[in-house]
Amino acid sequence: MADELTDRFALPLLQAGQAQKEVTHNEALVRLDMLSHGAAVSADVSVPPSAPVAGQCWIVAAGASGAWAGQGGAIAGWTAGGWRFVTPVIGMAVWVVDRGHAMRWSGSAWIDAEVRADGLYQGGIRVVGAQGGAIMSPSGGGLVDAESRAAIDAILVMLRLHGMIAES
Structure with missing residues (x-):
């Protein structure tokens, strides 16, 4: 029945007249515990760890085997009742500890x-990194250099303003 699971995360819903409602309710709580402020040990593992700790999760890598076979891309969580799998939804974000x-x-x-600790990435390419060292503004030279110095100085001012290089 379509009304047995929630639409986004397929959490089990209680049914009228259902026996042992606590089982269904507890299953939903276990899945919510996996997803709330989600954190995964790794996203690069395709074989279940041999000694997982209850509460740990992984993003299952492609080509998974063993208890994770057929679960590539899912979030696998180890619980007191064994492995639980959650199919991700568009926009879902998970902190990946080893990355x-x-x-x-x-x-x-x-x-x-x-956004990562070492900079800002676009299309997998780092476009903004850690702040660079100070660069001195141009000085000296003749009149012909005045426009070039002004342009270079304006660039340096903007780089400092955005924190991309240190103040000189």
């Missing part, structure tokens, strides 16, 4: 976050 940044589900793949 040190979040990843987001695009609808077909997990994508590294644009």
